Amino acid sequence: MKKIIKRCLKIMVGIVAVVALLLAVAAWLLNTDTVQNQLMQLVSEELAERLHTRVAVDHVRVDVVRQRLKVCGVSISDQQQQEMLRIEQIAAGVELLPLMHHEINITEAGVEGLKAHFYEVGEDSVPNYQFILDSLKSDKPHKADTAATPRKAKMKLNIGRVWLRQIDVTYDTHNKKGPVTLQVGLGEGDVVTRGEQYFLTLDSLLFATDNHRPRKNSGKPKRGYFDEGHLRLAAWMKVSVDYAKGDSLHAVLRQCRLSDPMTGIHVGDLRLQVGANKRQAWVSALTITWGSTNLKIDEATVQLPSKKEGTGLRRAQGNGQRDAEGHSQGFRPAAV
16 A cells, blocks of 8 residues: 555656646746747737738747736837837736636736827828727628537636836827827826726826917917817826626726816816716715815716606705805916
8 A cells, every 4th residue: 555655646746747847848948039039920920910010029928937928019000101009018917727717817917118109191081090990890700500509618807907007199180170189198007906896096197189279378368278279187096996787887086186287277186986877877975176176066966868768967966165266267377
């Protein structure tokens, strides 16, 4: 009996040693220049074939031990062969064992250093990113006999955390008055999931507009400083989503600051709770602090569009105070 036990232990130790050796060899091979160049070429070719444009990848790294994948220097051109999108780094951590049980567990995924330039040549022209949207559309297959064809088990996707760093997107478009440039930027952003809850943090979120024309108050000193054609609004916020299932939603804006020095927007604190279902949407515990002005709304409910019941304001109530001296002249830059 002892000999059998010893023999079993030796076999188990041998198997473990072989598996460990295979993992070590795989980790070493995946980090060699030859294998990484092949991976880089494979990723570039797959993306180029899928998107029907030129795609370049500088570097691909796979860490088997830490179960992480990193792709660096992704460049995507538009159909005019101009660089439309560049990403310095895409990183993801994937657990390998759950794949055997039809589960994809992504511990974290992130994008760093994304710079994109989208544009339209004219008011009625197709934007340069439209071909990507078209390539992502899947052709629906013909309906087959579901009784004879067994259904494949669906993969379950779990994502623990998504992070974004240094995002800069510009969009040159046109309206009836001429060209307009929109810009969206983000310093840092994090989305963390805990069960069915989501926690969102945005730092240095930027939204800017430029209509390439003089400001509305140019030469008109009595006119307010607010101009939707010249915005540079920065925001910092923390949001938690308690649940978002089907037609139901409940979220809390726990902290938010808004600032635009050019137009005089300086919201020191904005907090609220929002919820919605099929029939109505509501906002509660709304608090806005703007300089010395505090506005509070206890609850506001709006009936959503319905063929049977129609649309109308169900109830809105609140209380607050207004600093007439601070806002009687409209928006204006803060005094320096």
